[in-house]
Amino acid sequence: MFVEERVYRLKPGCIPAYFGLYENKGLVPQRRYLKLMLGYYASEIGDLNEVVHLWAHESLDAREENRARMRADADFQAYWQEVRPLIVEQRTRILKPAPFFADTLARMIAVAGA
Template identity: 40%
Template sequence: MILEERDYHIVPGRMGDFLKAYETLGLDIQKRFLGTFIGHFVTEIGELNHVVALWRYESMAEREAKRKDMMAHAPWQDYLAAIKGMIQSQQTRILAPTALSPMK
């Protein structure tokens, strides 16, 4: 099992637009194509204009195959066009649980 952490820094003043577009155009597509949706979070204290999404997969191979299928889906491309210019930067990390983690 792996977790994918997708970390977005949103252009100041565009957080509401980004969240609305994701809610109405992006999330249902991702739920259809990707792994298990763990959650979607914003920062309240510390670094602002920051969104984190967490997804669970059984393996890197599963992640790669599912993301490839999603990228070929025309409505996903429409979502990407809708959020163009809203993301200042993005970082993606793959997290593997240790023996201490309840998620294995």
């Protein structure tokens, strides 16, 4: 199991517009392919104008396959074209849970019904 951390730095003041677009146009097509959302956040203190989202993936191969299918989805493509102008920078990290946390992460995902 791996966790993907994606951080988008947005143009100042664009977090409400970004969240609105995501909720109304991006969430459904993205969840068709990426089913293990661990969280979606906006920065409040520190580096401002950032949106952080976390996704669990069974493997790096599964991540790549699911993301390729998502990028080919017409609904997701339409959403991405609309939201992309709000994004200034993107950072992505793949995180491997510590050995003592892997089982906890798996249980958290199971409880969430993902």
